Amino acid sequence: MNSNVVRILFxxxxxxxxxxxxxxxxxxxxSAILTCLPYKPVSDIGFLLMITVTIAxxxxxxxxxxxxxxxxxxxxxxxxxxxxxxxxxxxxxAVVLCTFLIPWSLMLGVAMMGSYLLPYAKPGVxxxxxxxxxxxxxxxxxxxxxxxxxxxxxxTIVVMVAGNVGLNLFLMNFNSDPAIVAAAKSDTVxxxxxxxxxxxxxxxxxxxxxxxxxxxxxxxxxxx
Amino acid sequence: xxxxxxxxxxxxxxxxxxxxxxxxxxxxxxxIGPNGAGxxxxxxxxxxxxxxxxxxxxxxxxxxxxxxxxxxxxxxYFSDDLRxxxxxxxxxxxxxxxSMYPTWxxxxxxxxxxxxxxxxxQRIKGLSHGQxxxxxxxxxxxxxxxxxxxxxxxxxxxxxxxxxxxxELMQVMNxxxxxxxxxxxxxxxxxxxxxxxxxxxxxxxxxxxxRDDFLECWRRIKLRxxxxxxxPAIPGLQQDSQLQNFRVMTIDRYDETIAKRLxxxxxxxxxxxxxxxxxxxxxxxxxxxxAEAR
Numbered sequence: 001m002n003s004n005v006v007r008i009l010f011x012x013x014x015x016x017x018x019x020x021x022x023x024x025x026x027x028x029x030x031s032a033i034l035t036c037l038p039y040k041p042v043s044d045i046g047f048l049l050m051i052t053v054t055i056a057x058x059x060x061x062x063x064x065x066x067x068x069x070x071x072x073x074x075x076x077x078x079x080x081x082x083x084x085x086x087x088x089x090x091x092x093x094a095v096v097l098c099t100f101l102i103p104w105s106l107m108l109g110v111a112m113m114g115s116y117l118l119p120y121a122k123p124g125v126x127x128x129x130x131x132x133x134x135x136x137x138x139x140x141x142x143x144x145x146x147x148x149x150x151x152x153x154x155x156t157i158v159v160m161v162a163g164n165v166g167l168n169l170f171l172m173n174f175n176s177d178p179a180i181v182a183a184a185k186s187d188t189v190x191x192x193x194x195x196x197x198x199x200x201x202x203x204x205x206x207x208x209x210x211x212x213x214x215x216x217x218x219x220x221x222x223x224x
Numbered sequence: 225x226x227x228x229x230x231x232x233x234x235x236x237x238x239x240x241x242x243x244x245x246x247x248x249x250x251x252x253x254x255x256i257g258p259n260g261a262g263x264x265x266x267x268x269x270x271x272x273x274x275x276x277x278x279x280x281x282x283x284x285x286x287x288x289x290x291x292x293x294x295x296x297x298x299x300x301y302f303s304d305d306l307r308x309x310x311x312x313x314x315x316x317x318x319x320x321x322x323s324m325y326p327t328w329x330x331x332x333x334x335x336x337x338x339x340x341x342x343x344x345x346q347r348i349k350g351l352s353h354g355q356x357x358x359x360x361x362x363x364x365x366x367x368x369x370x371x372x373x374x375x376x377x378x379x380x381x382x383x384x385x386x387x388x389x390x391x392e393l394m395q396v397m398n399x400x401x402x403x404x405x406x407x408x409x410x411x412x413x414x415x416x417x418x419x420x421x422x423x424x425x426x427x428x429x430x431x432x433x434x435r436d437d438f439l440e441c442w443r444r445i446k447l448r449x450x451x452x453x454x455x456p457a458i459p460g461l462q463q464d465s466q467l468q469n470f471r472v473m474t475i476d477r478y479d480e481t482i483a484k485r486l487x488x489x490x491x492x493x494x495x496x497x498x499x500x501x502x503x504x505x506x507x508x509x510x511x512x513x514x515a516e517a518r
Contacts, residue, residue, distance in 0.1 A: 076303055076306040
């Protein structure tokens, strides 16, 4: 692998996605701030907006950066330069993850800090937020795998829809669990076993999906 | 410079039969074939964009299966279906390519900008097809590659733009000992710049020879012969059509003895005409297809 080539390709894609990335960062910041406000309907809207921004960022960045080169026929241009399949794959997966993780971390960070530091907030919510955000991250990494395997925006959207349905089911079940409800309403941060188990499974899925996406991408015989 | 040994590639709708091809240093090879013949597949294999199912490809002394990015430092590749980033300027693309190639020649790039009538601040989406082709060729030529793989570079260009591109290509050829493989189904372009021709049809290389030999060996013979005339054995007779006692033949192994033999057999020779590369191309393809049918 040529790290200089990977760096150039990574920066190129980051540059190409800059306008959308700034837009999603603004949306992420606004929705995270709304979530931290002391008015229930507003903070609920903020929370819904955070989920929306996360889902939109994921599908957009996969479409733009992972599938865009194929759709726009720019992949042949990139691969006509001294770029190996490994260089290309590493830079693509890294930049897609990065453009998703920047707004994702911002929202999670602001919401966590707000829950912990604001006088009117319940610090116990800190236990719930990572599980929800990591669920969305795991859905995103599964979409990444589907994009690599199918090279199709249609199939990636199907996986995204399935992920959204899964998120709704997850929110309904996770947020109604008595241990989670109690922890969320608590004035101190205590981690119930269920939250830790869920996080462990989510990270397993996230790491497994990224490794699988990378493995499948580098195994492709022809990229053009 | 380029060596393909028994290279094959199978797609659901197309199969490239074992291809053996050699491109010597300094050689300009024209790869001619109808649409869907396999020209682009051969070139993608040379470029390492497509992996062959069997056989091997060696380019600039390296195997394309293991040293692809190293070899690509020395190759300039153009394809009709290759696109630049629409939203970005030509200058942005020049910076990107320059960052990848230590051999990038900024002065030559500026010279080409002027010659091709391009501006580096122009966005790609605002360029015409001809300008896009020129922009792409600028990005290739300014890296000073040792090997140029050009897949239908003049496709869709107006006559003026085509001549500009071909003129620059000929200048590039004269500058250094550079090898070029150039595909097209427009035989006039290929004839202008190539010194070696390879014909490909239905995934099979059907002929490969020196351009001058092709042009020398193929002839159209027009003659008149009485009804009782019997055609003598003629090597390389490809086509023989007859209207009453007027006959037109095409021959792919012409020499002076053939005309002599026809006259001696009682035919009255009206003309022995050289054939255009397009006619030769059609003749070679028909011959290949007839052989395949048998």
